[in-house]
Amino acid sequence: MNTKLQELKSRLREASDLNSAASVLYWDQTTYMPSGGAAARGRQMAALQMLAQEKATDPAIGRLLDDLQPYEESLPYEDDDASLLRVARRDYERQTRLPADFVGEMAEHSIESYQTWIKARPANDFAAVAPMLEKTLDLSRRYADYFPGYDHIADPLIDESDPGMTVATLRPLFKELRAQLVPLVDAIAAQPVPDDSFIYRDFMEQQQWDFGVDIVRRYGYDFERGRQDKTHHPYMIRFSAGDVRITTRFSKNNLIDGLFSTLHEAGHAMYEQGVALDYDATPLGHGASSGVHESQSRLWENVVGRSRPFWSYFYPRLQAVFPAQLNDVSEDAFYRAINLVRPSLIRVDADEVTYNLHVIIRFELELALLEGTLAIKDLPDAWQASYQESLGIQAPDNRDGVLQDVHWYSGPIGGVFQGYTLGNIMGAAFWQAATQANPDVTNDIAQGEFATLHSWLADNIYRHGRKFTADELIERVTGGALSIDPYVAYLRGKFGEMYGIDRT
Ligand code: ZN
Numbered sequence: 308m309n310t311k312l313q314e315l316k317s318r319l320r321e322a323s324d325l326n327s328a329a330s331v332l333y334w335d336q337t338t339y340m341p342s343g344g345a346a347a348r349g350r351q352m353a354a355l356q357m358l359a360q361e362k363a364t365d366p367a368i369g370r371l372l373d374d375l376q377p378y379e380e381s382l383p384y385e386d387d388d389a390s391l392l393r394v395a396r397r398d399y400e401r402q403t404r405l406p407a408d409f410v411g412e413m414a415e416h417s418i419e420s421y422q423t424w425i426k427a428r429p430a431n432d433f434a435a436v437a438p439m440l441e442k443t444l445d446l447s448r449r450y451a452d453y454f455p456g457y458d459h460i461a462d463p464l465i466d467e468s469d470p471g472m473t474v475a476t477l478r479p480l481f482k483e484l485r486a487q488l489v490p491l492v493d494a495i496a497a498q499p500v501p502d503d504s505f506i507y508r509d510f511m512e513q514q515q516w517d518f519g520v521d522i523v524r525r526y527g528y529d530f531e532r533g534r535q536d537k538t539h540h541p542y543m544i545r546f547s548a549g550d551v552r553i554t555t556r557f558s559k560n561n562l563i564d565g566l567f568s569t570l571h572e573a574g575h576a577m578y579e580q581g582v583a584l585d586y587d588a589t590p591l592g593h594g595a596s597s598g599v600h601e602s603q604s605r606l607w608e609n610v611v612g613r614s615r616p617f618w619s620y621f622y623p624r625l626q627a628v629f630p631a632q633l634n635d636v637s638e639d640a641f642y643r644a645i646n647l648v649r650p651s652l653i654r655v656d657a658d659e660v661t662y663n664l665h666v667i668i669r670f671e672l673e674l675a676l677l678e679g680t681l682a683i684k685d686l687p688d689a690w691q692a693s694y695q696e697s698l699g700i701q702a703p704d705n706r707d708g709v710l711q712d713v714h715w716y717s718g719p720i721g722g723v724f725q726g727y728t729l730g731n732i733m734g735a736a737f738w739q740a741a742t743q744a745n746p747d748v749t750n751d752i753a754q755g756e757f758a759t760l761h762s763w764l765a766d767n768i769y770r771h772g773r774k775f776t777a778d779e780l781i782e783r784v785t786g787g788a789l790s791i792d793p794y795v796a797y798l799r800g801k802f803g804e805m806y807g808i809d810r811t
Contacts, residue, residue: 308378312388315371316589318362319395323588325359327546334544334552338536353414360410364403372396387585390774394590397470404453413446417717424716433687433705436716440683444676447719451677460677464722468597469729471776474674476789477725481667484728484791489697491798492661495648496699498806503644508632512557512565518628519555519569522621526607527761528553528573529580541568543575543604548587551579562629563645567608574607575600577761581769591772597723599777601730602737603768609659610738610797611760616753618642646805650698652707659731660798661698666728668693669712673721733781735794737768740784 329352336348375392382389420439427435447464454463459474466472524530538554545551553572557565578594586592594600611617622638633641648658654665672689675681681689690709691701702708714723741763742748748760767784781789803809 308375311371311374312378315368315375315395316391318365318368318371319590320588322359322362323592325355325362327588329355329359330544330546334546334554337538337540337542338554360402360407363398364407368395368399369403372399385774387591387774391586391589391591394773398590401454401467405450406453409449409453413450413719416442416446421713421717424710424713428706428710431704431706431710433709436710437683440686440715440720443715444683444720447677447721450719459674461674461721464677464719465725467722468726469722469777470596471778472596472598472725472729477670477729478674480732480789480791481663481670481725481728484663484732484795485667485697487791487795488660488664488798491802492648492650492664492698494808495660495802495806496650498808500649501643501647502640503647505633505636505640506562506644507560508562509559510562510629510632512559514628515557515562515565518625519566522566522612523553523569523573525755526570526573526577526611526757528577532580533576535569541572543572543579545576545579545593548580548582548584548592551576562632567612567645570612571604571608574604577607577764578603578769581765582772583770586772586774591774593773595771595773595775595780596777597726598729598733599768599780601726602733603730603764605730606734606738606764610734611752611757613646613659614749614752614801615642616749618645619753620755643805646801648802648806650700652694652700652702653711660802663728663731664697666724668697669714669724670728673715673724677721729777729789732789732791732794733777735797736781736785736789737764738797739793740767 332348332352332355336344336352340348372392372395379389379392384390384393416439420436420443423439424436427433448460451457451460451463454466457463462473465474465477520530520535523535532549533551533553535553535555537556539556541553541555543551543553553569553576555565555569555572575594578600582592582594594603618638618641622641625641626633626636636644646658648660650661651657654662654669657665668690672681672686672693675689676683676686687705687709694708695701702711741760745759745763748763751757751759768780771780775783778789781787
């Protein structure tokens with residue numbers, strides 16, 4: 308058994324190493340590569356990814372998994388070997404169901420569609436992308452059909468990034484959340500809007516950079532096993548346990564854009580750095596799902612990084628860095644400005660309360676497209692109607708409407724957006740559990756100390772990697788199923804206090 312397990316691990320490591328090598332090329336492409344490198348770089352990454360795919364779907368892996376099944380069944384569920392075999396089988400079955408030419412067709416279409424969107428968005432030209440979306444929808448449905456036996460056509464797409472999650476569980480959860488959020492947004496909108504004009508004063512980039520780096524170092528992001536560089540669209544990327552990087556961007560006239568993107572990406576990166584070292588280059592060596600990942604980034608960005616205790620410690624320090632810009636701004640005014648709630652058109656700029664409404668709108672629209680109850684040609688109108696209904700506003704044109712997000716124009720329709728709101732819901736559940744287990748967490752944060760929270764997350768979430776699904780993690784940590792209650796209580800508490808509205 309042991310030789311077979313070693314052979315399996317070695318084959319899986321080869322596939323993982325090829326993917327990591329492709330990731331290094333991607334990181335370079337988005338940070339330092341001169342534009343002249345673009346064409347060759349695309350080809351080089353595709354070549355590595357194809358090799359990785361061949362290795363990962365080699366029938367020899369299927370045979371090893373079959374041979375090792377009795378061994379897996381003899382072990383407890385939580386055993387490392389049993390978990391590795393379970394997750395490797397899940398990956399192998401999923402990857403081998405999709406024929407190579409279909410994967411190629413999807414990849415090729417994604418590139419064409421993305422290139423069309425890049426031009427269509429500034430030109431406000433939905434007609435240009437409509438035929439692309441028709442094909443994307445067709446490909447997304449065909450994708451689902453490679454996984455027969457699903458309850459809802461979006462389930463196989465969701466399962467790809469949030470294993471175990473289904474429309475049957477997400478739809479009622481999101482519906483309930485929406486029902487709680489809309490009246491909260493309305494109540495806040497009836498209050499005076501706090502002043503946030505000072506956020507857009509002149510802030511030297513290098514000082515912004517240093518301030519953010521100091522915070523994420525205190526958070527527990529390990530720069531011996533990571534680094535930060537600049538890019539257009541910030542992201543986190545893992546090459547190995549010893550090299551988990553973040554990227555960020557700064558704007559001289561926006562103090563919070565760069566800072567909170569650094570805190571967000573560091574949240575993702577600490578999760579990856581905290582995965583058990585033994586799991587590196589195995590199927591367990593990553594975060595559990597897109598939702599759990601987002602729970603970690605949003606916890607450090609919002610629940611910690613936009614909290615009063617946090618700024619009671621850091622605001623005097625921020626003022627010391629930017630005295631000319633902030634000495635006339637009180638801590639309370641700053642806190643209100645960075646937590647300002649306002650219905651707006653752009654998802655990525657949305658505040659903590661309205662953000663989920665943006666996500667739920669997209670989730671419902673993509674389900675309707677996949678179900679066939681909404682046609683592509685009617686999508687722009689449906690988008691506007693949804694925004695009117697949920698947020699009481701409408702985009703002046705499609706640029707800031709149906710054309711705003713890259714997702715539907717660079718991948719399948721379905722399976723991506725749910726992760727963002729799941730992350731918020733789970734993040735609040737994890738936060739509640741962490742603070743119940745360690746009531747000092749909030750006091751520590753007010754002292755600029757994060758070790759208690761970081762080590763609780765490392766023990767309960769990070770180290771497990773992909774060993775447990777999101778549902779299993781939630782069950783282990785909270786003792787129950789995923790619920791919106793901790794999240795709604797968090798939002799009501801925080802924003803009720805800030806806006807002086809009824810918190811019950
Ligand atoms: Zn994120």
